[in-house]
Amino acid sequence: MTVTEDFASRTGKFRGELLAHCYRMLGSVDEAEDLVQETYLRAWRSYAAFEGRSSMRTWLYRIATNACLTALDRRNRRPLPSGVGAPSSDPSAALVVAPEVPWLQPLPSALLAPADAEPAAVAASRAGIRLAFVAALQYLSARQRAMLILRDVLDWPAADVADLLETTTTAVNSGLRRARTQLGRALPAQDELAEPSEPERRAVLDRFAAAFENADVRLLAELLRQDAALEMPPTLTWFAGRDAVTGFFARMPGFAAPGRFRMVPVEANGQQAFAVYLCEGAGEGARETGGGQAEAARTWHAHALGVPTITATGIARLVTFLDLGLLASFGLPPEVAVGAPAP
Numbered sequence: 001m002t003v004t005e006d007f008a009s010r011t012g013k014f015r016g017e018l019l020a021h022c023y024r025m026l027g028s029v030d031e032a033e034d035l036v037q038e039t040y041l042r043a044w045r046s047y048a049a050f051e052g053r054s055s056m057r058t059w060l061y062r063i064a065t066n067a068c069l070t071a072l073d074r075r076n077r078r079p080l081p082s083g084v085g086a087p088s089s090d091p092s093a094a095l096v097v098a099p100e101v102p103w104l105q106p107l108p109s110a111l112l113a114p115a116d117a118e119p120a121a122v123a124a125s126r127a128g129i130r131l132a133f134v135a136a137l138q139y140l141s142a143r144q145r146a147m148l149i150l151r152d153v154l155d156w157p158a159a160d161v162a163d164l165l166e167t168t169t170t171a172v173n174s175g176l177r178r179a180r181t182q183l184g185r186a187l188p189a190q191d192e193l194a195e196p197s198e199p200e201r202r203a204v205l206d207r208f209a210a211a212f213e214n215a216d217v218r219l220l221a222e223l224l225r226q227d228a229a230l231e232m233p234p235t236l237t238w239f240a241g242r243d244a245v246t247g248f249f250a251r252m253p254g255f256a257a258p259g260r261f262r263m264v265p266v267e268a269n270g271q272q273a274f275a276v277y278l279c280e281g282a283g284e285g286a287r288e289t290g291g292g293q294a295e296a297a298r299t300w301h302a303h304a305l306g307v308p309t310i311t312a313t314g315i316a317r318l319v320t321f322l323d324l325g326l327l328a329s330f331g332l333p334p335e336v337a338v339g340a341p342a343p
Contacts, residue, residue, distance in 0.1 A: 007047050010056055011040065016113030017057075017124035018064050024128055024149050025068040027078035027104045027138055029111070029329055035071060039064040057120075061154070062164050065146055072142035078104040080135050080238075080319060081231045083186075087240035091247025096236045103233040104135055106307055106321055108330045109267035128153035131269045131307055131319060136186035144179040151176055194312045201310050205272050208308060208315065209263035212276070215255045221246045225314040232304075232320045245318070254278050254303070262300055264342050266330050268307050275332050275343070276320075278303040300336045302327050 001009075018039060022032035042063050050059060077083075084101070112125040128134075128149065137145050143165060150156040150164070151172070162172045195201065204223060211220040221242060230245045231238040239245050254260045264275040277300040302324050309317040324334065332343050 003047070007044060011043060011060060013117065013121060014057055014060050015040075016111065016117065017121050018060060020107070020112055020125040020127075020129055021061065021064055021149065021154075022068055023107050024134055024137060024153065025065070025142070025145055026071065026075070027134055028102070029105050029107055029326075031071065031075075032107075035064065035067050038067050042067065058160070061150075065150070065164060069142050069146060072145075076102055077138040078102050079138055080104050081233055081236055082229065082238055083135065083138060085236055085238075087229065087238050087244075089239070089241050089244045091239065091244050091251060093237055093239075095232070097234055098236045099234050101234065101236075103321075103323070104131075104138065105323075105326060106131065106268040106273070106305060106319075107134075109270055110331070111329075112270075124154060126270050129269050130271065132187060132309060132317070134269070136183050139182055139186045140179050144175055144182070147172055147176050148179040148183065152180075188316070196310060196312045200312075201272075204310050204315065205265075205308070209265075209274060212254070212261040212263055213259070215258045215260065217246050217250045217255060220249060223315050225311070225316050228315055229317045230320065231317070232322055234323060253280070261303075262342065263306075264332065266305070266332070268305065268330070271307065272310075273305060273307040275302065275327055275330060276304040276306055277301060277336065277343075302332065302334045305330070 015036060018036050019032055022035040022039075023029060026032050026035065039060060043060060050056075054062075079101070080103070084098075107129055109126075112129075113121040115122065117125075137148070140148065146165065147161055150161045151158065158169045158172045158176075162169045165172065196204065207219060208223055210216065211223065224242045224245060226242050227240070228242050228245050229238065229240045230248065239248055249255055260279050262277040262279070264277065266273050266275050279298055279300045303322075304324075305321040305326055307319045307321070308315050309319075327334070336343055
């Protein structure tokens, strides 16, 4: 076995969990993938000097964390709209688009460690990637993020975190307390996020998709909590309250008639999400050709990626990403023909 083959066989299995780690630190899939590449490049260059004093996994995490900290020195935090300004309760409020803001991105779960990977790799890649948690991490400094992720998500001993960050165990414990306090202010209370059983969750998701595909605002209102919120990066404008959210959707062209939306299930940040396709003119009755056959010339266009937060008391938040470039990372096409199978 060559040195290259040995390196690949010993380090390749950690790629998915390292991607998750860099994503937690950076809030961007694109940047996380770049940093994982940089991690492997740094590791390859110093592989001959690796003496095995720590595990291969720990060694790679050290390299990845330092690469992320260096990158964060040159980057702004990646918020959701709720981290930038106050919500609107007026469903007719004008949408203010801010493409210049480096928005938080969703993470395609398919990029993480596969289900048949070793249990430690699966656990490390799928822990702590919920959208609300990663959004809350953006309120922390880069070093606080590292402390909290390494201690609370990856369960590293405080002494190991101190060694990586070149500080003391006392400083790590003190910084971690401050990080947890600040994170607690940014995250909803745990009882508010209590999740339903899996059958109940599936039923809510099915009804949620049906509400859009059938242009049923009343059904959507039944599924939302009274304090539900809607965020739509890259727009700064976001809405809080069931009436404001349903009022906004009721004004959308897609809710003018049934059949204009197609909801394609995907998995983002370890939870069920939907790629939303919109067909302009659908639901108005198919025109027929001279032979009496329905004309199928219209096309479904990618519209958004929606990530709902499902709780035991209803849908608490819907983050709808309007950056269509994100769909490519989920392996989805920008458009499909009407009548074609779902992507």
